[in-house]
Amino acid sequence: MIHPTDSGTIRSRAPLRLRRRRRRRILAASLVALGVLAILRHGDPVPDEIETTTPATAPATAELPTDRLLTLTAPTLRMPLAVDADPAVPAEADSPTVAPTWVEGRIAPDQSVFAALRAHEIPAASIHPVVAAVGEHFDFRRARPGHRFEAELDHEGNILLFRFQTSPETIYEARRTDEGTYQAGLASLELEVRIESLSAIVESSVIAAIVRAGEDEALAQRFADVFRWDIDFGRDTRPGDALRMLYERVYLDGEFLRHGRVLAAEYRGSRAQESAWWFDDDDGTRGYFAADGQPLQRMFLASPVPGARISSRFNPDRMHPILNVRRPHLGVDYAAPTGTPILATADGTVRTAGYRGAYGNFILIRHANGYETAYAHLHRIGRGIRPGARVRQGQTIGTVGTTGLSTGPHLHYELRRNNRHIDPLQHRETRAEPLRGRALADFNRAQARLQAELERVALPDVDPTSLLAEEPEDEDLKDWENWVMPDDL
Structure with missing residues (x-):
């Protein structure tokens, strides 16, 4: 078609x-x-x-x-072929869990905590939240070389646990929560407290006696502090004096850490006899008391340089050894090596602190009830001691020196009330309020238990024949000046 x-x-x-x-x-x-x-x-x-x-x-x-057709239309993924397992070859086990790792170290000089952790290749993002959490409890600007740290890390570099140790029993800790935040605070340590006893005979000094009995100078200082309002161990001790005490020793993980409180103390000497009992209750009462409930604490310490030897005493009618004229010595001189700490004898406010001519480095402190104390010839004035500064009893305010008109290292110490000089060695201010009522009843029960324990500690009798005569004044350590306070002070 x-x-x-x-x-x-x-x-x-x-x-x-x-x-x-x-x-x-x-x-x-x-x-x-x-x-x-x-x-x-x-x-x-x-x-x-x-x-x-x-x-x-x-x-x-x-x-x-x-x-063959698929290779022309789209690329293919090259995957391993599935094969039947060979029964002679064991199947490969799952990948094991990565265990946390630990890093530890000490803060180096001029090194921050952040830099110390970064030195262990810990990510900065992991460090910041930990430091921030612990920083709410400890100011890391106060970190010092030698402070220890340790951290537990997971496989991603997150810090699971962080500890920062500033002393054997002060450890700050931060733990990571399930939400990724941190809970921080002081770590809880299990401390063991053991009560020990000691007795000793004084041959040269209280410190030497306690060390000879098997303890150290730290405990000797604690013992002296108990009686610091009543006994000047540089003036009132004599060979043959005896002492005994109950005290605490603190242990961590079975290792001795430090001394705790002196629970009971007794000193029997030719010039001083005192006993003291520690007491504290739930109402906040705490301190050392005599057996009748009277507190040992007074307004003034017995000495501004505990344990120092008195080289010149208070004498308002002293004959000047060089000028051969009468010049009053209106204070007490304490001979001690340069750099020995000087303590404020009472709470008060600094009135003057600086160089004052013949007095050298000088501090004047105003106290309650019209009292003032003066400290002269200091090697250094303590940090923060300036006019208007508040000081506490027993606070270190400077160190012994020989500045101004002085022939050797010593402290010249004066006490006056309403502009009238007082002999510091003869002055005893009244004590604080005694215990009463329920507090006194609780104290009596506690004191009876402690006394029963203390009496089990053998206390040798004082040998009167071993007592020495009064030591002569050391003329080499006197100051040849008029010690009357200037009127402008």
């Missing part, structure tokens, strides 16, 4: 069955060509089921492997 076209030409139309056969042959040839190209591109050998030459009349049913 002849059909006209749009162009006006005429062509014959093949039967439909013939056209369909022709299309299948063209499609088959195209697929074969694509397969050959893919094989050549990947360098794989030609499969056996595909011939290298294909006749034009190749059947349309010829098929290509499916995986």
Whole structure:
């Protein structure tokens, strides 16, 4: 059948069955060509089921492997093939859990806590929240070389536990919570307190006697502090004097850490005999008391330089050894090595602190009830001691020296009331209020228990024949000046 076209030409139309056969042959040839190209591109050998030459009349049913077609349409992921497990080879175990790691060290000179932790390669992001948490309880600006630290880290560098130790029993701790924050505070330590006893005979000094009995100078100082309002151990001790006490020794992990409180103390000497008992209750009463409930604490300490030797006493009518005229010595001189601490003998306010001519480095303190104390010839005036500063009884205000008109290291100490000089060695201010009522009853029970324990400690009798005469004054350590306070002070 002849059909006209749009162009006006005429062509014959093949039967439909013939056209369909022709299309299948063209499609088959195209697929074969694509397969050959893919094989050549990947360098794989030609499969056996595909011939290298294909006749034009190749059947349309010829098929290509499916995986070869995928390589032409999309890239594939190269994954390991799944194989059956070899029963002779054990299966690989799961990866083990990474254990936390510990770092520890000490703060070096001129090193911050942050820098010390960074030196162990701890991430800065892990350090900041820990330092901030502990910083609410401890000011890291007060960290000193030698302070210890330790930290527990997980495998990601997070700090799980941080400890910072400023003393054997002061440890600040921060622990990481499940929410990633930190809880910080003072670590709880299990301290063991043991009560010990000691007795000794004085041959040269209280310190030497206690050391000879097997203890150290730290305990000797605690013993002297108990009686610091009544006994000047530089003036009142003599060979043959005896002492005994009950005291605490504090242990950490079985190792001796420090001394605790002196619970009971007794001193029997030719010039002083005193006993003291520690007492505290739930109402805040605490301190040392005599057996009748009278507090030992007085307004003034017995000495501003505990244990120092008196080289010159109070004498308002003293003859000047050089000028051969009468010049009053209105204070007491305490001979001690340069640098020995000087204590404020009572609470008060600094009135003067600085260099004052013949007095050298000088401090004047005003106290309650019209009292004033003066300290002269200091080597150094303590930090923060300036006019208007408040000081507490027993606070170190400076050190012994030989500044001003002085022939050797010593402290010149004066006491006056309402501008009238008083002999410090003869003055005894009244004590604080005694215990009464329930507090006195509680004290009596506690004191009876302590006394029973103390009496079990053998106390040798004082040998009167061993007592020495009064020591002469040391003229080399006197000051040759008029000790009357200047009117402008």
